[in-house]
Amino acid sequence: MSATRKAYRSAILHSVGDPAEVGLEASCEYYPDGLLVVDEGRISALGHASDLLPTLDANIDVVHYQDALITPGFIDTHIHFPQTGMIGSYGEQLLDWLNTYTFPCEKQFADKAHADKVAKIFLQELLRNGTTTALVFGSVHPESVNALFEEAERLDLRLIAGKVMMDRNAPDYLTDTAESSYTESKALIQRWHGKGRLHYAVTPRFAPTSTPEQLAMAGQLLKEHPGVYMHTHLSENLQEIDWVKGLFPEQKGYLDVYDHFELLGERSVFAHGVHLCDEECQRLSETGSAVAFCPTSNLFLGSGLFNLPQAEKFKVNVGLGTDVGAGTSFSLLHTLNEAYKVMQLQGARLHPFKSLYLATLGGARALRLEDRVGSLRPGNDADFVVLDYKATPLLEYRLEQSGGIEETLFVLTTLGDDRTVLETYAAGRCVHQR
Known part of the structure:
Protein backbone atom coordinates (compact mmCIF):
# COMPACT_ATOMS: atom_id res chain seq x y z
CA MET A 1 0.00 0.00 0.00
CA SER A 2 2.94 2.36 -0.52
CA ALA A 3 2.45 5.44 -2.72
CA THR A 4 4.76 5.16 -5.72
CA ARG A 5 4.87 6.91 -9.09
CA LYS A 6 2.67 4.95 -11.46
CA ALA A 7 0.50 5.35 -14.53
CA TYR A 8 -2.87 3.73 -15.12
CA ARG A 9 -4.14 3.09 -18.63
CA SER A 10 -7.81 2.48 -19.33
CA ALA A 11 -10.92 4.18 -20.59
CA ILE A 12 -11.22 7.20 -18.28
CA LEU A 13 -14.22 9.42 -17.54
CA HIS A 14 -14.68 12.25 -15.05
CA SER A 15 -16.97 15.21 -14.44
CA VAL A 16 -15.67 18.74 -14.90
CA GLY A 17 -18.97 20.60 -14.35
CA ASP A 18 -22.64 20.28 -13.45
CA PRO A 19 -24.67 19.31 -16.55
CA ALA A 20 -27.47 21.57 -15.27
CA GLU A 21 -25.11 24.55 -15.54
CA VAL A 22 -22.66 23.81 -18.37
CA GLY A 23 -24.67 21.36 -20.50
CA LEU A 24 -24.18 17.64 -20.99
CA GLU A 25 -21.35 17.75 -23.52
CA ALA A 26 -19.22 20.16 -21.50
CA SER A 27 -19.82 18.40 -18.17
CA CYS A 28 -17.45 15.45 -18.74
CA GLU A 29 -14.06 14.57 -20.17
CA TYR A 30 -13.78 11.11 -21.71
CA TYR A 31 -10.64 9.34 -22.87
CA PRO A 32 -11.46 6.03 -24.65
CA ASP A 33 -7.79 5.05 -24.23
CA GLY A 34 -6.63 7.29 -21.41
CA LEU A 35 -3.70 7.56 -19.05
CA LEU A 36 -3.74 8.71 -15.43
CA VAL A 37 -0.33 9.48 -13.93
CA VAL A 38 0.02 9.43 -10.14
CA ASP A 39 2.94 10.87 -8.22
CA GLU A 40 3.23 10.83 -4.41
CA GLY A 41 -0.50 10.29 -3.93
CA ARG A 42 -1.57 13.09 -6.29
CA ILE A 43 -2.62 13.10 -9.93
CA SER A 44 0.16 14.64 -12.00
CA ALA A 45 -1.23 14.13 -15.51
CA LEU A 46 -4.40 13.01 -17.30
CA GLY A 47 -4.93 12.62 -21.02
CA HIS A 48 -4.92 10.36 -24.04
CA ALA A 49 -2.49 7.47 -23.71
CA SER A 50 -1.07 8.22 -27.15
CA ASP A 51 -0.13 11.74 -26.00
CA LEU A 52 1.21 10.92 -22.53
CA LEU A 53 3.01 7.58 -22.94
CA PRO A 54 5.92 9.09 -24.94
CA THR A 55 6.50 11.65 -22.16
CA LEU A 56 6.95 9.09 -19.36
CA ASP A 57 10.25 7.90 -17.97
CA ALA A 58 11.18 4.47 -19.29
CA ASN A 59 11.09 2.93 -15.83
CA ILE A 60 7.60 4.08 -14.80
CA ASP A 61 5.18 1.24 -14.07
CA VAL A 62 2.12 1.39 -16.36
CA VAL A 63 -0.87 -0.66 -15.18
CA HIS A 64 -3.16 -1.42 -18.13
CA TYR A 65 -6.83 -2.28 -17.48
CA GLN A 66 -8.69 -3.93 -20.35
CA ASP A 67 -12.49 -3.76 -20.50
CA ALA A 68 -12.65 -1.29 -17.64
CA LEU A 69 -13.41 2.34 -16.83
CA ILE A 70 -11.54 4.60 -14.41
CA THR A 71 -13.61 7.27 -12.67
CA PRO A 72 -12.99 9.42 -9.60
CA GLY A 73 -13.61 7.72 -6.28
CA SER A 331 -22.95 1.14 -3.28
CA LEU A 332 -23.35 4.55 -4.89
CA LEU A 333 -23.93 2.74 -8.20
CA HIS A 334 -26.94 1.05 -6.61
CA THR A 335 -27.97 4.41 -5.09
CA LEU A 336 -27.90 6.01 -8.55
CA ASN A 337 -30.15 3.21 -9.79
CA GLU A 338 -32.69 4.31 -7.17
CA ALA A 339 -32.11 8.00 -7.94
CA TYR A 340 -33.03 7.39 -11.57
CA LYS A 341 -36.33 5.81 -10.49
CA VAL A 342 -37.08 8.67 -8.09
CA MET A 343 -36.74 11.09 -11.02
CA GLN A 344 -38.87 8.87 -13.28
CA LEU A 345 -41.67 8.91 -10.71
CA GLN A 346 -41.68 12.71 -10.95
CA GLY A 347 -41.67 12.82 -14.73
CA ALA A 348 -38.02 13.87 -14.87
CA ARG A 349 -34.91 12.18 -16.27
CA LEU A 350 -31.58 11.63 -14.61
CA HIS A 351 -28.95 11.63 -17.35
CA PRO A 352 -25.95 9.33 -16.75
CA PHE A 353 -23.57 12.32 -16.85
CA LYS A 354 -25.60 13.95 -14.07
CA SER A 355 -25.44 10.68 -12.14
CA LEU A 356 -21.66 10.66 -12.41
CA TYR A 357 -21.58 14.29 -11.31
CA LEU A 358 -23.73 13.63 -8.22
CA ALA A 359 -21.57 10.69 -7.15
CA THR A 360 -18.25 12.50 -7.66
CA LEU A 361 -17.76 16.20 -8.36
CA GLY A 362 -21.21 17.19 -7.07
CA GLY A 363 -20.44 15.51 -3.76
CA ALA A 364 -17.03 17.21 -3.66
CA ARG A 365 -18.65 20.61 -4.25
CA ALA A 366 -21.25 19.92 -1.56
CA LEU A 367 -18.34 19.25 0.81
CA ARG A 368 -16.22 22.16 -0.51
CA LEU A 369 -13.49 19.67 -1.46
CA GLU A 370 -13.53 20.08 -5.25
CA ASP A 371 -9.92 21.29 -5.13
CA ARG A 372 -8.90 17.89 -3.70
CA VAL A 373 -11.34 15.18 -4.83
CA GLY A 374 -14.32 14.60 -7.11
CA SER A 375 -12.49 14.82 -10.43
CA LEU A 376 -9.24 13.56 -11.94
CA ARG A 377 -7.82 17.04 -12.43
CA PRO A 378 -4.02 17.16 -12.07
CA GLY A 379 -3.18 18.29 -8.55
CA ASN A 380 -6.08 16.43 -6.98
CA ASP A 381 -5.66 13.52 -4.60
CA ALA A 382 -5.34 10.25 -6.51
CA ASP A 383 -8.66 8.84 -5.31
CA PHE A 384 -10.13 6.75 -8.10
CA VAL A 385 -11.93 3.50 -8.90
CA VAL A 386 -11.59 0.92 -11.64
CA LEU A 387 -14.96 -0.38 -12.84
CA ASP A 388 -14.98 -3.79 -14.51
CA TYR A 389 -17.08 -4.12 -17.67
CA LYS A 390 -17.07 -7.91 -17.21
CA ALA A 391 -17.96 -7.98 -13.51
CA THR A 392 -20.99 -10.21 -14.13
CA PRO A 393 -22.06 -12.24 -17.18
CA LEU A 394 -25.13 -10.04 -17.62
CA LEU A 395 -23.12 -6.82 -17.39
CA GLU A 396 -20.59 -8.12 -19.91
CA TYR A 397 -23.31 -9.16 -22.36
CA ARG A 398 -25.29 -5.93 -21.94
CA LEU A 399 -22.23 -3.73 -22.48
CA GLU A 400 -21.46 -5.56 -25.73
CA GLN A 401 -24.60 -3.84 -27.03
CA SER A 402 -23.57 -0.36 -25.83
CA GLY A 403 -23.52 2.42 -28.38
CA GLY A 404 -21.17 4.72 -26.48
CA ILE A 405 -19.96 6.03 -23.15
CA GLU A 406 -23.34 7.52 -22.14
CA GLU A 407 -25.05 4.16 -22.54
CA THR A 408 -22.16 2.34 -20.88
CA LEU A 409 -22.31 4.65 -17.89
CA PHE A 410 -26.07 4.26 -17.61
CA VAL A 411 -25.78 0.47 -17.67
CA LEU A 412 -23.09 0.59 -14.97
CA THR A 413 -25.40 2.64 -12.74
CA THR A 414 -28.40 0.36 -13.30
CA LEU A 415 -26.72 -3.06 -13.24
CA GLY A 416 -23.60 -2.22 -11.21
CA ASP A 417 -22.88 -2.93 -7.55
CA ASP A 418 -19.87 -3.84 -5.39
CA ARG A 419 -18.88 -6.58 -7.86
CA THR A 420 -18.32 -3.90 -10.51
CA VAL A 421 -15.53 -2.29 -8.47
CA LEU A 422 -12.32 -4.02 -9.49
CA GLU A 423 -9.97 -1.77 -7.50
CA THR A 424 -10.22 1.29 -5.29
CA TYR A 425 -7.37 3.77 -4.82
CA ALA A 426 -7.05 6.37 -2.06
CA ALA A 427 -4.19 8.89 -2.20
CA GLY A 428 -2.52 6.71 -4.83
CA ARG A 429 -2.65 3.53 -2.76
CA CYS A 430 -4.68 0.48 -3.67
CA VAL A 431 -6.99 0.09 -0.67
CA HIS A 432 -9.33 -2.49 -2.19
CA GLN A 433 -8.84 -5.19 -4.76
CA ARG A 434 -11.72 -7.46 -5.68
Missing part, protein backbone atom coordinates in the same frame (compact mmCIF):
# COMPACT_ATOMS: atom_id res chain seq x y z
CA PHE A 74 -17.24 7.99 -5.21
CA ILE A 75 -18.29 10.51 -2.55
CA ASP A 76 -21.00 9.62 -0.04
CA THR A 77 -22.38 12.80 1.52
CA HIS A 78 -24.58 11.11 4.15
CA ILE A 79 -24.11 7.78 5.91
CA HIS A 80 -24.40 6.42 9.49
CA PHE A 81 -21.45 4.37 10.70
CA PRO A 82 -23.22 2.97 13.84
CA GLN A 83 -26.14 1.67 11.75
CA THR A 84 -24.03 -0.84 9.79
CA GLY A 85 -25.38 -3.73 11.87
CA MET A 86 -29.05 -2.84 11.37
CA ILE A 87 -29.11 -2.31 7.61
CA GLY A 88 -32.20 -3.91 6.11
CA SER A 89 -34.48 -3.60 9.18
CA TYR A 90 -38.13 -4.29 8.42
CA GLY A 91 -41.36 -2.46 8.51
CA GLU A 92 -41.19 1.09 9.89
CA GLN A 93 -41.17 4.69 8.74
CA LEU A 94 -38.67 7.19 10.10
CA LEU A 95 -39.70 7.97 13.68
CA ASP A 96 -40.77 4.44 14.65
CA TRP A 97 -37.70 3.06 12.84
CA LEU A 98 -35.42 5.22 15.01
CA ASN A 99 -36.99 3.97 18.23
CA THR A 100 -37.34 0.33 17.20
CA TYR A 101 -33.98 -0.27 15.54
CA THR A 102 -31.61 2.68 15.46
CA PHE A 103 -31.34 3.72 19.08
CA PRO A 104 -30.83 0.19 20.50
CA CYS A 105 -28.17 -0.47 17.84
CA GLU A 106 -26.32 2.77 18.58
CA LYS A 107 -26.28 2.01 22.31
CA GLN A 108 -23.52 -0.56 21.67
CA PHE A 109 -21.05 2.14 20.60
CA ALA A 110 -20.30 3.15 24.17
CA ASP A 111 -17.99 0.11 23.99
CA LYS A 112 -14.77 1.11 22.19
CA ALA A 113 -13.98 -2.50 21.26
CA HIS A 114 -17.34 -2.78 19.49
CA ALA A 115 -16.79 0.55 17.75
CA ASP A 116 -13.32 -0.56 16.61
CA LYS A 117 -14.74 -3.76 15.11
CA VAL A 118 -17.55 -1.99 13.24
CA ALA A 119 -15.22 0.78 12.02
CA LYS A 120 -13.15 -1.80 10.15
CA ILE A 121 -16.23 -3.43 8.62
CA PHE A 122 -17.75 -0.05 7.72
CA LEU A 123 -14.68 1.37 5.97
CA GLN A 124 -13.99 -1.86 4.10
CA GLU A 125 -17.57 -1.79 2.81
CA LEU A 126 -17.10 1.78 1.60
CA LEU A 127 -13.88 0.87 -0.22
CA ARG A 128 -15.33 -2.34 -1.64
CA ASN A 129 -18.02 -0.18 -3.23
CA GLY A 130 -15.59 2.41 -4.57
CA THR A 131 -16.35 5.14 -2.03
CA THR A 132 -13.21 7.08 -1.13
CA THR A 133 -14.73 10.11 0.66
CA ALA A 134 -17.67 10.11 3.06
CA LEU A 135 -19.51 12.42 5.44
CA VAL A 136 -20.40 10.20 8.38
CA PHE A 137 -22.63 10.25 11.45
CA GLY A 138 -21.08 8.70 14.55
CA SER A 139 -23.15 7.86 17.61
CA VAL A 140 -23.52 10.07 20.68
CA HIS A 141 -20.41 8.41 22.12
CA PRO A 142 -16.98 9.97 21.48
CA GLU A 143 -15.64 6.39 21.36
CA SER A 144 -17.46 5.85 18.07
CA VAL A 145 -15.78 8.82 16.40
CA ASN A 146 -12.34 7.96 17.76
CA ALA A 147 -12.67 4.40 16.44
CA LEU A 148 -13.73 5.58 13.00
CA PHE A 149 -11.02 8.23 12.66
CA GLU A 150 -8.31 5.85 13.89
CA GLU A 151 -9.12 3.34 11.17
CA ALA A 152 -9.55 6.04 8.49
CA GLU A 153 -6.18 7.53 9.44
CA ARG A 154 -4.54 4.12 9.08
CA LEU A 155 -5.93 3.86 5.54
CA ASP A 156 -5.21 7.53 4.73
CA LEU A 157 -8.80 8.17 3.67
CA ARG A 158 -10.51 11.51 3.25
CA LEU A 159 -13.27 11.28 5.84
CA ILE A 160 -15.53 13.74 7.63
CA ALA A 161 -17.31 12.59 10.79
CA GLY A 162 -18.74 13.79 14.06
CA LYS A 163 -20.26 12.81 17.37
CA VAL A 164 -24.04 13.01 17.49
CA MET A 165 -25.44 15.76 19.71
CA MET A 166 -28.77 14.65 21.20
CA ASP A 167 -30.12 15.88 24.54
CA ARG A 168 -33.86 15.14 24.36
CA ASN A 169 -36.53 12.91 22.80
CA ALA A 170 -34.26 9.87 22.85
CA PRO A 171 -33.57 7.06 25.34
CA ASP A 172 -31.60 8.07 28.45
CA TYR A 173 -28.77 5.76 27.44
CA LEU A 174 -28.22 7.82 24.27
CA THR A 175 -28.61 11.40 25.44
CA ASP A 176 -25.92 13.88 26.30
CA THR A 177 -26.39 17.46 27.52
CA ALA A 178 -25.89 20.78 25.81
CA GLU A 179 -22.70 21.30 27.80
CA SER A 180 -21.28 17.77 27.46
CA SER A 181 -21.98 17.71 23.73
CA TYR A 182 -20.07 20.96 23.36
CA THR A 183 -17.13 19.78 25.48
CA GLU A 184 -16.85 16.36 23.83
CA SER A 185 -17.22 17.77 20.31
CA LYS A 186 -14.58 20.40 21.00
CA ALA A 187 -12.12 17.75 22.22
CA LEU A 188 -12.73 15.66 19.10
CA ILE A 189 -12.25 18.69 16.85
CA GLN A 190 -8.93 19.45 18.52
CA ARG A 191 -7.78 15.85 18.18
CA TRP A 192 -8.89 15.06 14.62
CA HIS A 193 -9.87 18.03 12.46
CA GLY A 194 -7.23 18.64 9.80
CA LYS A 195 -5.16 15.63 10.82
CA GLY A 196 -4.05 13.94 7.59
CA ARG A 197 -7.11 13.84 5.35
CA LEU A 198 -9.62 13.92 8.22
CA HIS A 199 -12.20 16.60 8.98
CA TYR A 200 -14.73 17.07 11.77
CA ALA A 201 -18.46 17.72 11.45
CA VAL A 202 -20.57 19.23 14.23
CA THR A 203 -23.48 16.77 14.23
CA PRO A 204 -26.80 17.53 15.92
CA ARG A 205 -28.91 14.50 14.96
CA PHE A 206 -31.93 16.54 13.94
CA ALA A 207 -33.91 19.40 15.43
CA PRO A 208 -36.34 17.25 17.46
CA THR A 209 -33.56 15.61 19.49
CA SER A 210 -31.75 18.84 20.42
CA THR A 211 -32.92 21.53 22.82
CA PRO A 212 -32.52 25.16 21.78
CA GLU A 213 -29.58 25.28 24.21
CA GLN A 214 -27.81 22.44 22.40
CA LEU A 215 -28.43 23.92 18.94
CA ALA A 216 -26.95 27.18 20.24
CA MET A 217 -23.88 25.21 21.39
CA ALA A 218 -23.59 23.69 17.90
CA GLY A 219 -23.60 27.19 16.45
CA GLN A 220 -20.95 28.24 18.94
CA LEU A 221 -18.70 25.35 17.88
CA LEU A 222 -18.99 26.46 14.25
CA LYS A 223 -18.02 30.02 15.18
CA GLU A 224 -15.03 28.88 17.23
CA HIS A 225 -13.79 26.44 14.57
CA PRO A 226 -14.57 28.02 11.16
CA GLY A 227 -13.13 25.15 9.11
CA VAL A 228 -15.36 22.39 10.50
CA TYR A 229 -18.53 21.03 8.92
CA MET A 230 -22.13 20.92 10.11
CA HIS A 231 -24.11 17.76 9.36
CA THR A 232 -27.72 17.04 10.24
CA HIS A 233 -31.12 15.97 8.85
CA LEU A 234 -33.78 18.15 7.26
CA SER A 235 -37.37 17.64 6.06
CA GLU A 236 -37.16 13.90 5.53
CA ASN A 237 -40.62 12.83 6.68
CA LEU A 238 -43.95 14.66 6.95
CA GLN A 239 -44.59 13.45 10.51
CA GLU A 240 -41.11 14.67 11.46
CA ILE A 241 -41.80 18.10 9.96
CA ASP A 242 -45.03 18.43 12.00
CA TRP A 243 -43.08 17.43 15.12
CA VAL A 244 -40.53 20.19 14.47
CA LYS A 245 -43.33 22.74 14.07
CA GLY A 246 -44.69 21.73 17.47
CA LEU A 247 -41.29 21.89 19.16
CA PHE A 248 -40.23 25.21 17.62
CA PRO A 249 -43.50 27.16 17.08
CA GLU A 250 -41.65 30.47 17.00
CA GLN A 251 -39.76 29.51 13.81
CA LYS A 252 -41.41 29.67 10.39
CA GLY A 253 -40.27 26.21 9.26
CA TYR A 254 -37.84 23.34 9.70
CA LEU A 255 -34.91 24.99 7.92
CA ASP A 256 -35.56 28.21 9.84
CA VAL A 257 -34.86 26.36 13.09
CA TYR A 258 -31.30 25.67 11.94
CA ASP A 259 -31.02 29.14 10.42
CA HIS A 260 -32.04 30.73 13.73
CA PHE A 261 -29.13 29.00 15.48
CA GLU A 262 -26.72 30.00 12.68
CA LEU A 263 -26.15 26.47 11.42
CA LEU A 264 -26.37 27.25 7.70
CA GLY A 265 -23.18 27.86 5.76
CA GLU A 266 -20.75 26.70 3.12
CA ARG A 267 -19.78 23.56 5.05
CA SER A 268 -23.31 22.71 6.19
CA VAL A 269 -24.82 19.55 4.71
CA PHE A 270 -28.47 18.68 5.29
CA ALA A 271 -29.52 15.12 4.60
CA HIS A 272 -32.72 14.47 2.61
CA GLY A 273 -34.55 17.77 2.02
CA VAL A 274 -37.42 15.76 0.55
CA HIS A 275 -40.12 18.28 1.43
CA LEU A 276 -38.65 21.73 0.82
CA CYS A 277 -40.47 24.86 -0.33
CA ASP A 278 -38.97 27.33 -2.80
CA GLU A 279 -38.14 29.77 -0.01
CA GLU A 280 -36.09 27.11 1.79
CA CYS A 281 -34.24 26.20 -1.39
CA GLN A 282 -33.44 29.86 -1.94
CA ARG A 283 -32.08 30.14 1.60
CA LEU A 284 -29.95 27.01 1.21
CA SER A 285 -28.54 28.44 -2.00
CA GLU A 286 -27.73 31.90 -0.69
CA THR A 287 -25.94 30.49 2.38
CA GLY A 288 -23.95 27.97 0.31
CA SER A 289 -25.48 25.05 2.22
CA ALA A 290 -25.81 21.64 0.57
CA VAL A 291 -28.34 18.82 0.48
CA ALA A 292 -27.52 15.11 0.48
CA PHE A 293 -29.93 13.30 -1.87
CA CYS A 294 -30.60 9.85 -0.36
CA PRO A 295 -32.97 8.06 -2.75
CA THR A 296 -32.53 4.53 -1.41
CA SER A 297 -33.46 5.38 2.17
CA ASN A 298 -36.21 7.78 1.11
CA LEU A 299 -37.86 4.91 -0.76
CA PHE A 300 -37.11 2.31 1.93
CA LEU A 301 -38.69 4.40 4.72
CA GLY A 302 -41.46 5.73 2.48
CA SER A 303 -40.37 9.32 3.13
CA GLY A 304 -40.98 10.78 -0.33
CA LEU A 305 -39.24 11.84 -3.53
CA PHE A 306 -36.46 14.43 -3.59
CA ASN A 307 -37.11 17.20 -6.13
CA LEU A 308 -33.75 17.50 -7.90
CA PRO A 309 -35.05 19.91 -10.61
CA GLN A 310 -36.20 22.26 -7.83
CA ALA A 311 -32.73 22.17 -6.25
CA GLU A 312 -31.15 22.82 -9.66
CA LYS A 313 -33.46 25.77 -10.26
CA PHE A 314 -32.19 27.45 -7.09
CA LYS A 315 -28.58 26.31 -7.65
CA VAL A 316 -28.43 24.34 -4.39
CA ASN A 317 -25.33 22.16 -4.08
CA VAL A 318 -26.46 18.53 -4.07
CA GLY A 319 -24.44 15.42 -3.30
CA LEU A 320 -25.51 11.78 -3.11
CA GLY A 321 -25.91 9.79 0.10
CA THR A 322 -26.43 6.10 0.71
CA ASP A 323 -27.81 6.82 4.21
CA VAL A 324 -26.94 3.34 5.50
CA GLY A 325 -28.66 1.89 7.58
CA ALA A 326 -32.00 3.21 6.24
CA GLY A 327 -30.33 2.97 2.86
CA THR A 328 -29.95 -0.66 1.89
CA SER A 329 -26.61 -0.58 0.08
CA PHE A 330 -23.16 0.95 0.52
